Amino acid sequence: MSTLTEVPAALRAAVDAAKERVAALHAELPRWELVVWTAGNVSERVVNPDGEDLLVIKPSGVSYDDITPDAMVVCHLDGTLVEGDRSPSSDTAAHAYVYRHMPEVGGVVHTHSTYATAWAARGEEIPCVLTMMADEFGGPVPVGPFAIIGDDSIGRGIVETLRGSRSKAVLMRNHGPFTIGTDARSAVKAAVLCEEVARAVHVSRQLGEPLPIAQEHVDALYERYQNVYGQR
Numbered sequence: 001m002s003t004l005t006e007v008p009a010a011l012r013a014a015v016d017a018a019k020e021r022v023a024a025l026h027a028e029l030p031r032w033e034l035v036v037w038t039a040g041n042v043s044e045r046v047v048n049p050d051g052e053d054l055l056v057i058k059p060s061g062v063s064y065d066d067i068t069p070d071a072m073v074v075c076h077l078d079g080t081l082v083e084g085d086r087s088p089s090s091d092t093a094a095h096a097y098v099y100r101h102m103p104e105v106g107g108v109v110h111t112h113s114t115y116a117t118a119w120a121a122r123g124e125e126i127p128c129v130l131t132m133m134a135d136e137f138g139g140p141v142p143v144g145p146f147a148i149i150g151d152d153s154i155g156r157g158i159v160e161t162l163r164g165s166r167s168k169a170v171l172m173r174n175h176g177p178f179t180i181g182t183d184a185r186s187a188v189k190a191a192v193l194c195e196e197v198a199r200a201v202h203v204s205r206q207l208g209e210p211l212p213i214a215q216e217h218v219d220a221l222y223e224r225y226q227n228v229y230g231q232r
């Protein structure tokens, strides 16, 4: 068992709060039917004002029914374990790479949701043909490169695809969707919406060719949804 010791009370509290949030958000993955068995993970950055940031993520291969705040593991942003008694998720190095190279990102999610993964298997981006896509992703959902699992290859693919993009989702080729957000909740939301638009555009294509949305309308929809929609 590794334990985070002798840290300021504020950092301890921030880690514990992140464990609560990340554990609860893992329950959203099966609830929205984005995962089977243990095939998906959520992480959140813990900002450390006095040193290096940390991340909270689930342990590898643990059933969603068994995920509790205490089961969460804490890692440095090089992926090494700081606190927890189980091995971190096999995608920890990928999440950590994203946090190291995209300081604006506070949450990362990976699922194997069926429709998004089907697009990933074909290596085809999801074209921006729905207002929901313009709202959430600001354009198409792009495809990232094929990358092996376990080191930071996936993270490099995510960063090279999403840096400079408005999309919060990338379809890693032959693998599945990874999403980012300002926190873990917003990354989970992006995962839910990514699957929804992957499904809707797939169904639309069974009926014929979906119609593109003019770029000026994509820009206006994105601006409204990001800055006006909902409660301010």
Ligand SMILES: O=C(CO)[C@@H](O)[C@H](O)COP(=O)(O)O
Binding pocket: 038, 039, 040, 041, 058, 059, 060, 061, 062, 088, 089, 090, 091, 110, 149
């Ligand atoms: O894509 C992969 C590996 O193929 C992973 O996302 C697993 O499906 C979930 O791994 P853990 O988070 O349980 O290690």
